[in-house]
Amino acid sequence: MPDTTRLNRIEEKIDKMSEAIIQMAKLETKIDNYEKYRDESWARMNRFSEKLDAIEKKVDDNHRTVSTINKLFWVVIIAAAGAVATNLWM
Secondary structure, three states, X not given: OHHHXXXXXXXXXXXXXXXXXXXXXXXXXXXXXXXXXHHHHHHHHHHHHHHHHHXXXXXXXXXXXXXXXXHHHHHHHHHHHHHHHHHHHO
């Protein structure tokens, strides 16, 4: 009988160890999945960053264009006002 109890305790310990190993394997799988998700998220953020840089460049180009058009508009208005004033006073 004492040998049977000892064997039962050993079997229980082996069962607990196998459960612990299974839990560790599950945890390792979860960690691997999380690392994959994290890497994909970083890649996605990098793509968004590249798109944002391209949009920023286009906005800067548009700002320069609108600024130039605005200046030309005022030059034309001032020239027209000068021409009207010259015609009225002369």
